[in-house]
Amino acid sequence: MVKPVVVVGAGLAGLVCARKLHQLGVPVIVVDADDRPGGRLKTDREGGFLLDRGFQTLFTAYPSAKRELDMDALNLGKFEKGAHIFHGGNLSLLEPQTLMDMFRTKFELVRSKTIPLGDKRLLAKFSGSAGHMSVRQAYATDPMPTEDYLRGFGFGDEIMDRFFRPFLGGIFLDKSLTVDSRQFLFVWAMLNQGQTAIPANGIQAIADQITADIPRYLFRFGNKVDQIVRDSHGHPTGIRFDTSETIDANSVVIATEAEEASRLAGQPTAEGHKSSTCLYFETATPVVDGAYLLLNGSGKGIVNHVAPVSNASPTYAPSGKHLASVTVLGNPEQSDQELAEIAKQELNEWVPSKGAYMWRFIRGYRIGFAQMAQPVGFIERLPGNATSHTGLYLAGEFTQNSSIDGAIRSGLEAAALVTSEQGAAEAA
Ligand SMILES: Cc1cc2nc3c(=O)[nH]c(=O)nc-3n(C[C@H](O)[C@H](O)[C@H](O)COP(=O)(O)OP(=O)(O)OC[C@H]3O[C@@H](n4cnc5c(N)ncnc54)[C@H](O)[C@@H]3O)c2cc1C
Numbered sequence: 001m002v003k004p005v006v007v008v009g010a011g012l013a014g015l016v017c018a019r020k021l022h023q024l025g026v027p028v029i030v031v032d033a034d035d036r037p038g039g040r041l042k043t044d045r046e047g048g049f050l051l052d053r054g055f056q057t058l059f060t061a062y063p064s065a066k067r068e069l070d071m072d073a074l075n076l077g078k079f080e081k082g083a084h085i086f087h088g089g090n091l092s093l094l095e096p097q098t099l100m101d102m103f104r105t106k107f108e109l110v111r112s113k114t115i116p117l118g119d120k121r122l123l124a125k126f127s128g129s130a131g132h133m134s135v136r137q138a139y140a141t142d143p144m145p146t147e148d149y150l151r152g153f154g155f156g157d158e159i160m161d162r163f164f165r166p167f168l169g170g171i172f173l174d175k176s177l178t179v180d181s182r183q184f185l186f187v188w189a190m191l192n193q194g195q196t197a198i199p200a201n202g203i204q205a206i207a208d209q210i211t212a213d214i215p216r217y218l219f220r221f222g223n224k225v226d227q228i229v230r231d232s233h234g235h236p237t238g239i240r241f242d243t244s245e246t247i248d249a250n251s252v253v254i255a256t257e258a259e260e261a262s263r264l265a266g267q268p269t270a271e272g273h274k275s276s277t278c279l280y281f282e283t284a285t286p287v288v289d290g291a292y293l294l295l296n297g298s299g300k301g302i303v304n305h306v307a308p309v310s311n312a313s314p315t316y317a318p319s320g321k322h323l324a325s326v327t328v329l330g331n332p333e334q335s336d337q338e339l340a341e342i343a344k345q346e347l348n349e350w351v352p353s354k355g356a357y358m359w360r361f362i363r364g365y366r367i368g369f370a371q372m373a374q375p376v377g378f379i380e381r382l383p384g385n386a387t388s389h390t391g392l393y394l395a396g397e398f399t400q401n402s403s404i405d406g407a408i409r410s411g412l413e414a415a416a417l418v419t420s421e422q423g424a425a426e427a428a
Helices: 012-023 063-068 099-104 106-111 117-132 135-139 146-153 157-172 181-193 204-211 258-265 336-350 404-427
Strands: 005-008 028-032 043-046 049-052 076-079 083-087 090-094 196-199 219-221 225-230 236-241 246-248 251-254 273-283 293-296 303-307 322-329 360-372 392-394
Touching: 005 012, 005 236, 012 028, 012 204, 012 404, 049 273, 049 322, 049 360, 063 404, 083 157, 117 157, 117 181, 135 181, 146 157, 146 181, 157 181, 157 293, 157 303, 225 258, 236 251, 251 258, 251 404, 258 392, 273 336, 293 336, 303 336, 322 336, 336 360, 392 404
Parallel strands: 005 028, 005 251, 028 219, 083 293, 251 392
Antiparallel strands: 043 049, 076 196, 083 090, 225 236, 236 246, 273 322, 273 360, 293 303, 303 322
């Protein structure tokens, strides 16, 4: 019997890699410690609500996602460009505008004092330049902390603290603005060049779409891989579960989170990670009109941002009900229930007419490893898909960047490497 390629990890990277190998006729199996595929892209159904394990969105401009996903079939609900900012006891709407729009509406803009007019003009100019960069251009810029990049462009303290910190804090799960500026520019270009969206069936629908193309019998769930079995030269010959059971393999693709990949491969991958906590509330009425994010520009409190998810996609809540996702960065020591009470008090100030103190807390999620860290220079330190041993490969966001797009691209590149090395071995 021909031994299969074993893919360890059924997150997006592992799934994309396995689907490509299967499509190319390469025998493949996928094993995952969890009870179902998707990795970090998981959605639970509770009382008619769709609860993603952490608020996350798909940028429709993602290049690898555009190629690999059937976007139409995901039936995407879109968020508006722009955000409500809570500062000085009020919410005010910041919308990306072209310079011409800004001049037309300047009297309106002067009235809203949360972000100074000069910074709003600069934001329009910035989006007009950085927002149009290609992925290649974004990654070809000089790396520096995102804060330095933005300050170098001329942004002042108010917009840094009231907009960029909570907004990019929500994207990178870190408000420090220390993320490599090239990754920020990539994200900014994606935001500008497409929509920010969630699938009608929850974020897991992205993984489900790939999974549907791989026969069910090629998956095994519920057992953690403890070890890669190797021959005397270190080349992989199989995997061993924590039950001691083994499966023989022709090659092994490690498609776990970075830290587990380092352990299994016995070599460094990417260091550090970001955590987040997500609290879901049923709200009597939509938190705001329109599918706008709400950002905490006050510099106080635990809530970083609120996403009125059922405004973007009504399928996230039963008919007549509304769902709000509240993100707290990190993994605070209070219980979920305690965090929910604090969040309700804070949000009662943000939206005083929405009865936040009455919102029903549905449930919370703690995501310990939500994203890998992406400090300045992380791109040069990415491990790539190859290892020092023939037949042992890496796939995962940690070979590209921490995003849905990075995971997809990594899965594709891992599959290409496996097939090219197998082809070369057969030809030899
Ligand atoms: C809260 C949150 C917000 C995010 N926001 C966004 C966003 O807005 N936009 C965006 O593009 N991206 C976002 N991301 C990032 C994105 O979800 C990830 O980059 C991507 O899903 C990573 O996929 P992966 O396949 O690399 O890893 P994972 O999805 O982590 O897959 C790894 C798999 O390996 C399995 N595994 C681990 N160890 C073992 C073992 N020893 N044996 C067997 N199986 C094992 C795990 O169970 C898991 O299924 C967010 C992530 C989170 C959590």
